[in-house]
Amino acid sequence: MSEFWIYFQLGLKHILNVYSYDHVLFLIALSVPFSFKDWMRILLLVTLFTIGHTMSLLLVVFGIVAIKVSVVEMLIPITILIVALFNLFTAGKTNKKESINLIFFVTLFFGIIHGLGFSTYFKTIVGGSTTSKLLPMSEFALGIEAAQIIVVFVVLILSYIVQTFFRFSKRDWTLVMSAFIIGVVLPMIIGNEIWWR
Secondary structure (H helix, E strand, O other): OOOHHHHHHHHHHHOOOOOHHHHHHHHHHHOOOOOOHHHHHEEEEEEEEHHHHHHHHHHHHHOOOOOOOOHHHHHHHHHHHHHHHHHHHHHOOOOOOHHOOOOOOHHHHHHHHHHHHEEEEEEHOOOOOHHHHHHHHHHHHHHHHHHHHHHHHHHHHHHHHHHHHOOOOHHHHHHHHHHHHHHHHHHOOOOHHHOOO
């Protein structure tokens, strides 16, 4: 049980960490257009991220895939930007369900990219044979899932407070938060070392 808790906590800290605010930005962008009544869709999106993250860890641990860290660090803010821009262009529109497949794809892709970014570190902390890493990987994935649910729940509470007590419309709240996220992510993209080579 103590080994489970170690890897579960590692998954929690991987998301709920001041230095991994890109995860939180993505989760905010993902969940800000939704409310509590959409909990099943949000849970599906969060689980898609976890599946993508775990898939890429598996691919790296088994030596199937290798990717440069600089490429991963560039793709992470780009996926956040895509979701925030999607929110800007669809905020307040009622027929959003047609475009939801894009968000499902981007969420899965973001999970894969993040898993690739974390895989080198994960390989160093989990010793032993390749197959002995499967259990710690699943424990880690459960920690990631729990942490993401915590972040999404906080965003939904904040959204409820802002829309109920401060009388923001859902559209305005989505636009403000998406614009904020774009403002944070653009410098990450522009300042990436990939441009300076």
